[in-house]
Amino acid sequence: MDEKSLIEKSKQGDNNAFNLLLKPYVIQAQQTSYLLLHDYALAQDAVQEALIQTHSSLNRFDPNKAAFKTWFNRIVINCSLNQKRKRKFTFQLENDYGVNDCPEKNSFLKKTNGGLAPQNGITVVGKIKEVKVVRVNITEYNDKELMRFEM
Template identity: 30%
Template structure:
């Protein structure tokens, strides 16, 4: 069923259909949030809060302005960036590092962590080197797999500017990361 049909049913009072939207997008949004926060626990909380916010603002969604996915990413990006800037996040970050180590002690997860180590390194370098605007564009493209048009719709930034930002970002990151390891 298309997103707009599901939204229509939710707005008509069939609240159970909201679960369909959550099921469809939860993992995708969680991954996007995790790539920004690098904290499993914070990402879980933020993603849940994003879906609560989406639910409460579903009546404001306008399918003529953007696709639901684009609207969802716009809200998720803004919410996550605001959270990262907040004092609560900075205070929670230190504790969360220890929690993540404990949670990731399973053998199944260890191999994934090793594979994702380079991605995490690139993400951390990108977050440090790039402006918040360039980092958002970089993250949406490389970690959330949005194309340039979708990023443009999500951020209200012209496509040419996004191409330039991606090119500049890649050049900066290439100078810092050893891809031969």
């Protein structure tokens, strides 16, 4: 089946046609995204976002303006650049106790070039001056005492 008919079937909601349409371009999309981000997980996220955007905006594709491959690659690049912008807002917790002094802290942090960073990729919009990690065993307190720990 040629690309033009796959595009038309995909526009009509045929998911198999959509998969066949994108199959030849996914590996190149992952490579392109990785070259921009230098991070495999972020590149995978960017390609996933590009696939979702491609699926949702396929009706806007105009074969007279660009080839499908070019159009899809532009979406991949834009999604990758968006991931790169998001990464600027990822913060790192300051190592107050030393790497080996606090095993609880090390269990959810990973070493990075600038110190320690959250394992789960916590992202924050805005500036952060200080982050305190508090661990409380709630079985030791009654309800009134627990209220002081709420934020």
